Amino acid sequence: MEIRLPDLALKRIFSFLDVFSLLQVSQVNKDWNRVAESNYLWRAHSLQRWDCNNVTDQHLGAHTWKQFFLHQRRKELRLSLAQPDNFVCKITENTAFEAGLAYLSGNSFTMDEQEKSIICSVSPKKELCAWDVQEGTMIWSSPVQKFQISNLVTLPQMHLVITEDKSKTIKVWNCQDRDSLATLPMPETCYCMEAHLTKDGPFLMVGDAAGDIYTFTLPELRNISKVTAFQCAIVLLRCSPDKKWVFACGTYSRTFPQVFLAEDLLRPSEGSAPLSTFLPHKLCTTACWNPKKKNRITLMSHNRRGRKTEIITFDLTTERTGGQTVVQAYEISSFQLPPRLEHPTWIGASDGYLIVFPSGPDLLLFSITGFLLQQFQDHQTAISNFWVDPLYVLTTSADSVHLYMWEEGGCPPYLRSCCHLDSTWRDHISHRFISCVKCDNASIVLKATNISESSILVMYSLNM
Template identity: 30%
Template structure:
């Protein structure tokens, strides 16, 4: 007996169409008016969006500017262009010139995440330099928006995107807060040591700036006024090199690479922001030495990963720790428990090892010119040696991994879920940075969902930014 699709209800047809690929769904929409009505159903395209990306910000589409269908098709097209990386067809590259010194840091003041409106926001990158200036750039147009007056050489930069503020530290210990829209200085604070490591974030409606000094002190300052809230001596005379917060901002990790026998420390953020009467903070030391890299897991804020010296001092180890709070009648203690540990096969100490994490169980490690992906159990999922010189910077998000190297190239790799093997990383293409006669390679990289920006160390000392914007 011949099956008559006209007897199907609209709801039944929509359910059948929910199993189709986007291309098949578009073909089905042209069969007849009834199929077109089913194929254009917003619920159907909304389900496809959420199944593919989990998080979608389409509030803008409800204002009549677009539909779930157009969102899906545009975002899919953007990802295809990020996977193929054809110069001119898929992206445009612009050189951002203006600094007369080395670039020490770059951050997105305005960026497009995979949960944001990726078509209406224009990415703005800010860079800090030893020439004493901060500069803001429109990455799509390749133009400078503003530059701060020349001051002492800068050492670090960080951003609070919620407040639209930038923070810098200079060579003589001055911390400054800058208005992101104009580049105007709004506050400053003078520490007693140079080269502070900075971290800005908001927790429980309080915005703060953390500053780790070259003499081992940790300052907690209000934002944006930069008034001192607390001051802790973390490592006596040793520089704080690593300053990282958990995703929920409840924990703060501090470590030094200078003292091989100095154990890293994990602080309660609340005890730093709201110090006790005696000024002491709640913290716990981590029982490892020679820590050279660390990261919290994005979706497991109470779990972190460290790369450190192993017991025989001949190899580096990677260890996973669970962190919890134990409350008793009279006090609260931080409990740090090691749950996994394995050898990385790195001989001796390597301070330039890079570590980032994805989700709740994936680790990305870069050392020399090699990129590796591990599980928390120490299973190496894949390894790449696409670069011919050391990897200097690493950027990881839910869609891709970008590596920057001294070989004057950026390597773009994308995540993919396989039915049998699970999550894998696939190497896609290179983005080239220029000539070795003019540059010594890439030193830093940052990326959002539609652009990649990296700094080139120039032979003449005037570093340049390369901005790659992908076409949607």
């Protein structure tokens, strides 16, 4: 006798399945298919994978949440399936040496296939510029600024760019109007900036040369809070993927890094200090949050005198102790790199258990306990730049750009080698090194600089 579970019970059971398993159970029979196709289940998977809280049933129109999920996944996978011939390369001359690059376009959640990639850069004339990557054309530029722009970040969800110039002035731009939306002179140079959108609204967080963390609203630049984290310059500032934690690191050898509860910086209480805790490793050179385990952070410390590189992973939590809430950091793993390896400058993470970094010409993937899982040898010369997000890993060297993609499910192969692009742009001007590289679902953009500090912008757009 066949037993039929109520739809509500099936939906509850199916909510524990991953995407692949959900697709499998939908093929069992008509009843299971009906439940497995429900918007409730596919919306939950979409929210778990992407920050798409603003997407509603009205935005989807006639499409279901399953169609939305599969469409977004197809867009993500497109770049990983591309071959060198599928890219169109555009080159622009004369971009500024100092300021970096940032995408103004986000990976927007639409059913449109023809999305544009927009990248922001700075010209030597002291202009902020926006470029259409697919066309290779400048679509907007600011007036010439009095001082050179030294730092920029973007908030793609609101089409905003935030810059800081040599006069220590922060400005907010929408890359449509001629003038900035807001301007704020700062008392000290801001070495690091982070812009994010949260349930409390958009905010900008900066760490300055005096050791202070400022939090401002966007686009108004209204001051929310100021916290003195160190008695030295803040050189690293990283918000966790869920915007719950803020990691700050002072001048490398002098201080312990510190993690703050972001809520206390965004909604400060008068007369009480924000909740925070120190991470007991002084020689921190870089750190990264784990995008799929949002309370986990991995640090790299480097003792140059002893030539030891250690990688340490912590889990963060809040606990009630003696009637008070405190932040606790638990070291869950650490290991030292073998002395034969070249000391890395950058690290990246994926599912909370994997760490990736370049060493010489090789890309290495370790477990957080120190076990070497994969070694990629796709470059002939040392990797000079490295970029990681929850989907892709990009490496560059003097001879090429290489794209990798994280695999789903935490099973081997953890990282897949995808596409290799030779540096044909080097024929334009020799003796260049890549100073910045980024990608979205439809393009790869890099800045190449030579010894005379002149730069070119190289934009690879996908044509498939």
